Amino acid sequence: MQEEMKKIIVSLLAATVLAGFSSCSDDDKTVPSVMIDQNAVTSVAKPGEIVFHWTKPTNPDYYYIKVKYNDPAKGVVVKNASSYADSLVIDGLYAKYGKIDFQFSGVSRDGGETTPFTVSAQAGAVPATVKDAGLGEAITLTGNDLWTDDQESSEGPIKNLVDGNNNSYFHMSWSSPSPFPHYIVVDLKKEVSGVMFNYVCRDHNNKDNPKQITVFGSNEFNQSLDALGSATELTVLSGLPGTKGASYESPHIVSVTPFRYLWLRIDSSTSGSNWVALTKLSVTEVRTTIFDPENAK
Incomplete structure (x- = not known):
């Protein structure tokens, strides 16, 4: 019995010592006195x-x-x-x-x-992302769906780009040239979130081909450059083909913001002239999927 009591007393003393040590250890920690305001x-x-x-x-x-x-x-x-x-x-x-x-x-x-x-x-909103889901349908275009700010008056109306005739062509102004950039605007007649376009250059020794194109999308257009201020830049295409009669197929161009009007801003030509000449232009819709993390559950 006495031996048992001794063990209990020793255990209690040990626990008291440990508690005291722990308490002293906590109390000994230094609390910073110079803190940020x-x-x-x-x-x-x-x-x-x-x-x-x-x-x-x-x-x-x-x-x-x-x-x-x-x-x-x-x-x-x-x-x-x-x-x-x-x-x-x-x-x-x-x-x-x-x-x-x-x-x-x-x-x-x-x-x-x-x-x-x-x-x-509060954190800022995480923007939605758009993913390429493959090619959709070709968009049927007529001459009324095309516009340019730099039509040559003596030849090559812009409607020729979609007339199906390989021998006709569109020519920007050479008789009264002005510096780049110049524009071709395409009315897609519906809102899309992605496109791929193809053009064929005029088969001519001058090789008046686009050298760089900046692509925009907008939902407004009034047959002038006024709506450019509301357009969204989608991509810049450089190093474009410079051989006569060259054809070019763009990468798939996608946008979180849907657009109806496709703007092709011609920034320069491979010939060094202030104009380009093209035979064909076609546009195909690109299907997309959009993920908006701020609205996802």
């Missing part, structure tokens, strides 16, 4: 992320800044920034999460931590 913390929303900025103290005694928050998809997340940093990027977020509370605290080398303060911020 909550009022100096600002945030910038970017697509899928938040960038926090703050003014770093002159002589900080924290080892790092700890930022803790609850990610709606991942749960509790902790990010750290060193004492040398004055900013921190929080990524992997969506605007649809709304405002998130971020808890900032300073942590010393031995693990002492200041009382957290909270900054609320």
Whole structure:
């Protein structure tokens, strides 16, 4: 019985000593006294992320800044920034999460931590992405669906591009030339999210072929360049073929924003002249799928 009591007393003493040691150990941790100012913390929303900025103290005694928050998809997340940093990027977020509370605290080398303060911020929207789903149907075009700002008055009307005659051609102005860029606008007669176009250059020794084309899409057009301001640049095609009678097939050009009007801005010619001459132009719709992460469930 006495032996049993001795064991109990020894166990209690050991537990008391350990508890005291643990308590002393916690109390001995250094809590940083020079912390960043909550009022100096600002945030910038970017697509899928938040960038926090703050003014770093002159002589900080924290080892790092700890930022803790609850990610709606991942749960509790902790990010750290060193004492040398004055900013921190929080990524992997969506605007649809709304405002998130971020808890900032300073942590010393031995693990002492200041009382957290909270900054609320919201990420910018992650843009939708569009994927090529293959070629669709060819778009039937007539001369009324084509327009140019640089028609030659003496020959080669633009309607010839779609007349099915291999011997006819469209010619930009050579009798009253003006510097590039010049435009060909195609009315697709419906909104699409992707196209592929093909052209054939005039079979002529001058080799007045496009050298570079910038492609735009718009939903407005009034038979002038006024609507160009609302057009979206889709791609730039350079290094185009320079041989006479050359044919060219564009890559599949896709856009998150659907468009009805296809703008081909001719930026330069392979001949060095201020005009180009083409025999054929055709356009085929490209099927697309669009993923919008902000509205996905």
